Structures are given as structure tokens and as C-alpha cells.
Amino acid sequence: MPKITPRSLSTNSHLPFGDMQNSPFYGLDIITVKQFDREQLTYIFEVAHEMYEMVLRVGSFDLLKGKILANLFYQPSTRTSSSYTSAMERLGGSVIPINNVSYSSVTKGESLPDTIRTLEAYADVIVLRHPEVGSSALAAKYAKKPIINAGDGIGEHPTQALLDLFTIQEELGRVDGLTITMMGDLKYGRTVHSLARLLSLYNVRLYYVSPENLCIPAEIQDEIAAKGIPQEYLTDLMSVLPETDVLYVTRVQQEYFEDPDQHEALKGSYMITTETMTRAKNEMILMHPMPRVWEIDMAVDDDPRAAYFRQMEYGQYIRMALLAMVLGKA
Amino acid sequence: MPKITPRSLSTNSHLPFGDMQNSPFYGLDIITVKQFDREQLTYIFEVAHEMYEMVLRVGSFDLLKGKILANLFYQPSTRTSSSYTSAMERLGGSVIPINNVSYSSVTKGESLPDTIRTLEAYADVIVLRHPEVGSSALAAKYAKKPIINAGDGIGEHPTQALLDLFTIQEELGRVDGLTITMMGDLKYGRTVHSLARLLSLYNVRLYYVSPENLCIPAEIQDEIAAKGIPQEYLTDLMSVLPETDVLYVTRVQQEYFEDPDQHEALKGSYMITTETMTRAKNEMILMHPMPRVWEIDMAVDDDPRAAYFRQMEYGQYIRMALLAMVLGKA
Amino acid sequence: MPKITPRSLSTNSHLPFGDMQNSPFYGLDIITVKQFDREQLTYIFEVAHEMYEMVLRVGSFDLLKGKILANLFYQPSTRTSSSYTSAMERLGGSVIPINNVSYSSVTKGESLPDTIRTLEAYADVIVLRHPEVGSSALAAKYAKKPIINAGDGIGEHPTQALLDLFTIQEELGRVDGLTITMMGDLKYGRTVHSLARLLSLYNVRLYYVSPENLCIPAEIQDEIAAKGIPQEYLTDLMSVLPETDVLYVTRVQQEYFEDPDQHEALKGSYMITTETMTRAKNEMILMHPMPRVWEIDMAVDDDPRAAYFRQMEYGQYIRMALLAMVLGKA
Numbered sequence: 001m002p003k004i005t006p007r008s009l010s011t012n013s014h015l016p017f018g019d020m021q022n023s024p025f026y027g028l029d030i031i032t033v034k035q036f037d038r039e040q041l042t043y044i045f046e047v048a049h050e051m052y053e054m055v056l057r058v059g060s061f062d063l064l065k066g067k068i069l070a071n072l073f074y075q076p077s078t079r080t081s082s083s084y085t086s087a088m089e090r091l092g093g094s095v096i097p098i099n100n101v102s103y104s105s106v107t108k109g110e111s112l113p114d115t116i117r118t119l120e121a122y123a124d125v126i127v128l129r130h131p132e133v134g135s136s137a138l139a140a141k142y143a144k145k146p147i148i149n150a151g152d153g154i155g156e157h158p159t160q161a162l163l164d165l166f167t168i169q170e171e172l173g174r175v176d177g178l179t180i181t182m183m184g185d186l187k188y189g190r191t192v193h194s195l196a197r198l199l200s201l202y203n204v205r206l207y208y209v210s211p212e213n214l215c216i217p218a219e220i221q222d223e224i225a226a227k228g229i230p231q232e233y234l235t236d237l238m239s240v241l242p243e244t245d246v247l248y249v250t251r252v253q254q255e256y257f258e259d260p261d262q263h264e265a266l267k268g269s270y271m272i273t274t275e276t277m278t279r280a281k282n283e284m285i286l287m288h289p290m291p292r293v294w295e296i297d298m299a300v301d302d303d304p305r306a307a308y309f310r311q312m313e314y315g316q317y318i319r320m321a322l323l324a325m326v327l328g329k330a
Numbered sequence: 331m332p333k334i335t336p337r338s339l340s341t342n343s344h345l346p347f348g349d350m351q352n353s354p355f356y357g358l359d360i361i362t363v364k365q366f367d368r369e370q371l372t373y374i375f376e377v378a379h380e381m382y383e384m385v386l387r388v389g390s391f392d393l394l395k396g397k398i399l400a401n402l403f404y405q406p407s408t409r410t411s412s413s414y415t416s417a418m419e420r421l422g423g424s425v426i427p428i429n430n431v432s433y434s435s436v437t438k439g440e441s442l443p444d445t446i447r448t449l450e451a452y453a454d455v456i457v458l459r460h461p462e463v464g465s466s467a468l469a470a471k472y473a474k475k476p477i478i479n480a481g482d483g484i485g486e487h488p489t490q491a492l493l494d495l496f497t498i499q500e501e502l503g504r505v506d507g508l509t510i511t512m513m514g515d516l517k518y519g520r521t522v523h524s525l526a527r528l529l530s531l532y533n534v535r536l537y538y539v540s541p542e543n544l545c546i547p548a549e550i551q552d553e554i555a556a557k558g559i560p561q562e563y564l565t566d567l568m569s570v571l572p573e574t575d576v577l578y579v580t581r582v583q584q585e586y587f588e589d590p591d592q593h594e595a596l597k598g599s600y601m602i603t604t605e606t607m608t609r610a611k612n613e614m615i616l617m618h619p620m621p622r623v624w625e626i627d628m629a630v631d632d633d634p635r636a637a638y639f640r641q642m643e644y645g646q647y648i649r650m651a652l653l654a655m656v657l658g659k660a
Numbered sequence: 661m662p663k664i665t666p667r668s669l670s671t672n673s674h675l676p677f678g679d680m681q682n683s684p685f686y687g688l689d690i691i692t693v694k695q696f697d698r699e700q701l702t703y704i705f706e707v708a709h710e711m712y713e714m715v716l717r718v719g720s721f722d723l724l725k726g727k728i729l730a731n732l733f734y735q736p737s738t739r740t741s742s743s744y745t746s747a748m749e750r751l752g753g754s755v756i757p758i759n760n761v762s763y764s765s766v767t768k769g770e771s772l773p774d775t776i777r778t779l780e781a782y783a784d785v786i787v788l789r790h791p792e793v794g795s796s797a798l799a800a801k802y803a804k805k806p807i808i809n810a811g812d813g814i815g816e817h818p819t820q821a822l823l824d825l826f827t828i829q830e831e832l833g834r835v836d837g838l839t840i841t842m843m844g845d846l847k848y849g850r851t852v853h854s855l856a857r858l859l860s861l862y863n864v865r866l867y868y869v870s871p872e873n874l875c876i877p878a879e880i881q882d883e884i885a886a887k888g889i890p891q892e893y894l895t896d897l898m899s900v901l902p903e904t905d906v907l908y909v910t911r912v913q914q915e916y917f918e919d920p921d922q923h924e925a926l927k928g929s930y931m932i933t934t935e936t937m938t939r940a941k942n943e944m945i946l947m948h949p950m951p952r953v954w955e956i957d958m959a960v961d962d963d964p965r966a967a968y969f970r971q972m973e974y975g976q977y978i979r980m981a982l983l984a985m986v987l988g989k990a
Binding site: 395396397398400424426427428429440441443444445447448449451452453454 | 718719720721738739742743745746749750752757759950951952953958969970972973975976
């Protein structure tokens, strides 16, 4: 007869180490922006702001000491992977970095559920980037430990949208009442879709500026419209720039244009320069999910309204908050 | 004349930091299952069980704080590499991850002994996976710090066998008196060879179930027989399943069959399904070294006798125990 | 209006966490050996020697606890990358390992300044290896956090030269008055160029032993001569070996010889063997930046004068010192 009932192994429970069970996010998977209501966002941002203040004051602290994050990237992403690593390390936790899964068991034919159930034998939380839509939801279905979606193909990258919204909140002090202009590739960019969905929980006005072939999908527009959010579609920035509070620029990939000249021509009207900035509000912030290529001229970087590097630092605080919350420590 | 005698550098001694020199495993290399007697196994399993209880109670603890593990993988293995990383991190130690040695000095022609002597300048213990048989023994010959063999080609993977045996001990409370059935590729699978060797130190009965072309090598059978262990060779599981206490299944790789249809045909009799499980003991455990492909149907995962995911967690405790022991902390 | 002024974010300042602002190296970039004077070298070596003594006594300590190093390697280098990882971990700090940047944002066209400004949102110090000369200086121009050059193509690898000099100081107790012989590829090896530059701050005699086609560049010789350092150029070691205090050997790559036989022929006179060592001083030390191929016979490794493995351990102490110094903790 067994000395130990298998049920007591840590993989069989979310609560192995006496964690705070009453934390509202305890053990939760972070899969999609659709799972959040406005109250939850406010709570996440409060915790993220506390993280920011703690980092500013003491750099790091041992809130997650002894906890292990498996950073499972089926696709490379230095930025996102580094951000989660630093978030975990600033909280005193450890990381299992898995950056080249192509070299792993996967090449021996292992399924995602098996890989996830293997890793949760070692880790307390799993961050997953995977090229297939729905992979994080699939992983969460099988995992007993929390899964955080770090991008599932053209699906979602919910923590990017959270950090974008947190950036707006921190930089401008509010979200309600703002005019947000999104510009660039609004068709394939999952970033802007997720952000638009989150913004629709607030009282905002949205402008979409894109080439005709890259405009925001009707499906998203309908979803936003159903929340009563005013939206407008344009191909040129200039008419809406003066009233814009947040200008959110994304990359326009050459591959979406059959004619390379068409892509080249865009730079005339779609590149943000110091000249563009002279027409913007003094209080406006300029955002970009990065990496940028030509969309924002480097000369703009010194403008205090250029918020895209700060945006990445806010991302660290959002990820610190989420890790602490799903592990029952915030 | 030298201010410091070179002899005092940490690479020149196993005992740089006041460690417990009287620990029986202190400074030891873990190269092969053949190095262990039954008394040592009992001791390892006692320490591993303590690790398990500590993890269950507090998650992590600082037994190896300040110690550094070099995780040197010449071949990729997410599972094994992650397992050592988590084992070290749960003990408060740190890891130097070296996962793509093909990109390193090795490509400049460096020998394994040189690479090992480089890494021991930085690390306190080295875990080595390498495609060549005997590589860990070679490394241990040159290293002053302990080497742990994490797989040397078709040679050995001793900690896999230790964790397999520990799983049996923990799940069934004993090893003596058990009937263990190994099934699948018993010819090329180093896992089953090493496990059979360890089991031969106990009072067990062994059944081998495999296709004719993949039966266990005569060399292993002779070794086991010399210990007086009853063994039987079969091509079909059903006759021995009802009396089996441990069913250990391994992958059967298609590459060993000239005719793909032959491999396909195996699935009929060699795949473990929920139907198979109805004929097994209530107290039986089903094991697999993972990754699995088709050998165990996913529907079996929910059966409490399916021990293969727990098996990986037991692996973490075995590796925590070994790291603590060779570093003189247990 | 903003709740938080962007200026308070950690990326906007070198002093986020109350560090020692009066440390002479605080916040400094380590880009080239040319930036150091003799007084600074003495200070670095004092700190490195303290690091060595601390490691010998306690293994690791928490001087940099809570600090994060981004280890950004655009080119693979197990040795250097492992050395920085262990240096940071022995000081209680954490590491973001970025070893395969080819798989990252860079492939999406991101510039080095953008990658650096991204990483400094997460890390407190960045170690950079990059194939292009001047890349570290470029990174330092944009970064607000300290940059440490871990090799910029055929440019510099300043911490290698520092650890080489530190090895001489520790092993022989002094640098002034020594005769240093450099042998091998003295044309393309950035290691010997940087070391020669540092040595020219001391009262030394330099011998250069190399094949005709691989002799030290005139530019370096002129620089050294301007400091009044006696230099001599030879193609054979034997005449200067008996008076040599430090024999510094480097790899001679086959690719620099059109005729493979020419390269093969070198082994006769350029390989250090136990026979060579019988003609050297008892107090001489033999150094090599590693990896070696055939330049030093493995039989020499057991000679106490063979300092090349100790050299790598001294490297750890130099890197611990530099990390602590630029982070304001030493």
C-alpha cells in the first residue's frame, strides 16, 4: 500500500505551500483580455503601481522567493521573455528559461499538454508563447498550475494590452475621457485588437488610421461599437492628431504589400517625425509596442511625450503584479 | 614570489567553503548506476523523501544558497535540463544554463576536458549531457568538482533510473516482492537497462514485453540473472498484466522498423488504453520515462494508477537530493 | 495631468535604488582598456582580490542581491557568458540570459540602441558581446545603465585584458620588472593587443614571437614604444624563453595560411610541450586566453606553472569586481 497518496504531490494541487487562497487572482490563468472587467483592471493596476513604487525604492524584494517560473517560448521573443525573467527575479523568484523548444522533446513528437504537465512538476507558474491560436487555453485546460499567455500566434497577447493600458493610466492619470488614435497595421496586429477591447470598458473615443488594406477588422469594430464607444476610420493622421491624447503606432510590415513601392510610399505619411510632434498636444503620449522599424524617427526619442521605452518598463510592473497575484502573494 | 599559492584557488580543491566533509557522497561523481549498492540507494531515497516533504511544506529552502550548478547540455533535453534547474533553484542555488554548446568554444575545437575545467572555475557542480558514451567518466577524470551524468549517448542516464526506482518506492511503499513488467523498446532504451540493473539489487520478478527485434540485450539479461532475479521474455502483455505491480512502458521508435506498417501494427497490442487498465491490479502503477508518443493513450492519464507525471516530480526530489549530497549539504 | 512624472522611472536615472554614488566606478561603462590608468587598475585588482578571498571563504555573498544583469550575446561564447553569469550569481544577483539574439527582435530589424534601451527597462547592467567594432560604445551612448563590453568583433574585449593582468599580479605578486613573451597569432588576436596596451602602463619588457605573417601590428608597436617599453620581435621562442617571466600563448588559426602544410609545420616550433617547459624559469607562468587547440600539449597541464585554468577563475573575480563597482557596491 502507498506510503504517500499521490494526491499530495505538488502537481496535484494549486495550494502546496500555504499560499493566500483568498487572493482574487489566486491560481488564475491569464489567457485573454476578455476575461477582465473594469474592477479587475483597477485592482491589477493598483498592484502594478505598488510594484513600481517598490522597485523605485528598493529595486527588488523577496515576495516570490522560492517560487519558480517556467518561461516556455516556442517562438523567440527577447523582449517578452526578458520582461518576465526580470519581473520574476525582481520579486526574488527563479526562472527556468526554455527558449528553443524546437530542440526539445517537442521534436520527438510530444504534445503541448504533456510538455505543460511535465513543466508543472518543476515550476509554480508557466508563461507560454506558442505560434498556434488557442494554445494557452489548451495548456490551461490541462495544467494545475497557472498559465500566462505570452502570445498565441495571431490570437492574443493579453499582458501587452494590460501594460499598454497601464501606461496610459500612469502617464496621463486616467483613461476615461481620452481620445486614443491607433495607427499602422490595424488588421493583423493582435496588439491593437486587444487594446481596443480593453479600452472599450472605458469612456473613450477611438480613431483608427491605416492604409486601406490594413484597416481594423469589422469584427473588432462591431464588438467595440456594441459597448457604445465612438470610433472613426481614417487613412491620414493629421486631421485627428491635434485632439489625440494617446497616439499608438504599430509596425507596418512590407510583406503585406505586393508592390514594395507602396510600402515605401507609406513612410511619407505614416512615419512620426519631430515635425509630426509639433502638431500634437503637449500632454499627448506616443506609444509603440516595439520593435519599431521606420514608423517613429529616432529623433523623436528625446521628446518627453515619447513613451515607448517607458512603456516597456511599465510592462515589467504589470508582469510583476500578475505573477504575484496568480501565485497568491498580492 | 607569488602572493597567493595557486593551490588555494577553488578549482584546486573540493573543499573550498567549509562544507561537510564527512557526508558520504561529498564530492562524489554520479556516473553510472553500477556505483550504487542497496544501502546507498536507501540513503538517497531517504534524502529525496525529505526533499519531497520540504517542498510540500515550504516550496523552496536555502540549503544550497550561494552554490552554482553548470547545466551543460551538448544535446537538448528540456525535461532533464529543466528538472536540474528547478532542483537547484528550489534549494536556493543558482544555475549557469548552457544549452547550445554547438554554438560555443566546442565549435572552435575545444576538448571536453578543457570545457569542463573551464566551467569548474565558475561552478560548484556540473551536470553533463553529451552524445558520446563515456563522456561523463572522462569529464569526471579531469574535474575537481563533482560531475553528474545526465545521459551519455546510448550509455547511461543514472538519475533517470534512480528516479524510476524512487517512484516505485514512494508509490508502492516497497520494492522487494514486486513484479515489474517492462514493455516497448527494450533493446536501445538505456532507461530500462539502468533500471533493470538497479532492480536486480532487490528481490523482484522481471517481465520483458517487446517486439522480437527490440528485446532486451543478452548482456543485461545475464547480468540480472547472475543476481538470481527471475526474468521472463514475452511479446504480449496480457498474460502477465494481472500479476504486474509496476508496468514500465517506453517509446518504440519508428526508425527501428524497415516497414512502417510493422510499426503501425504494434499499436494494436502495445498501446496502453483504458481497456488495458481494466485488466491491471488496483494497486498497479503505470510508468513511462517520457516523452510518450502513442504508447499510452491520453484517456489513461486520469486513471490514478497513471504515475508518469508524478514520476517527473519525483525526479526533482532525487536531483535535489543528489545535488545536496555531492555538495556536502545532506 | 500625469500622476507620475516619467522622469522618476528607473530607466531615466542611474541612481534608482539609493546606491553609493561616491564609488569612483559608479555607473561607468567598461568599453576599452584605454580608459584605465594605473591607479584605477590597482583599485580594480584590490577589489578583485577581495572578491577572491570572499569566494574562498564563503563561496557567495549577497552584495548585488536584487540587481539584474542582462547578458546580451549576439555571438556565442560559453566561456565569457558563463563567467559573467557566475560572477553575478556569486554576488547574489540575477541574470537575464540572452544567448541567441539571432532569434529575437533583431531579426525583425530592431536597432542595437533600441534593444539596449529595451533591456535597460528590465536590467541594472548590460554585458554586451557583438560582432561589430564600436557596438559597445554605441550601446553606451544610448544606455542610461552601465554597459560592459564583452567583445566587439576585432575591436576590444577589455575584461579579458584585465583578467590577464590580474592573473600576472596574483601569480607573480607584481607586474613591474617582468619580461612578458607573447606568442602565436599576434596580428588578429585582440587579446594580445589589449594586454600589451595595459602592460605598457608598467615597467616591463615585451617579446613577440610569431610567424612572419602574424606579427603584431605596427600601430600597436608604436603605441607601446611611445610609452618607452622595450619590445623585440622574433619568430622563435627558444632564445627568449629562459628569461621569460610570463609566456602568453594564443591560438594560430589555420584559416590564415593558404597552405595547410604551413600551419601544420608551425606545430613543431610553436607547440608548448613538457620539453619546452624544462627550459623555462621555475617561477614562470604559462598563460592562454583559451580555448586552446594544439598550442599547448595537454601533458603540460599538470605543470604548476600552467596558469591557464587558474586564469579563468581570476576572470570570475575581475568580473565580480567590475559588476560590484559599476553598480555602486564596491
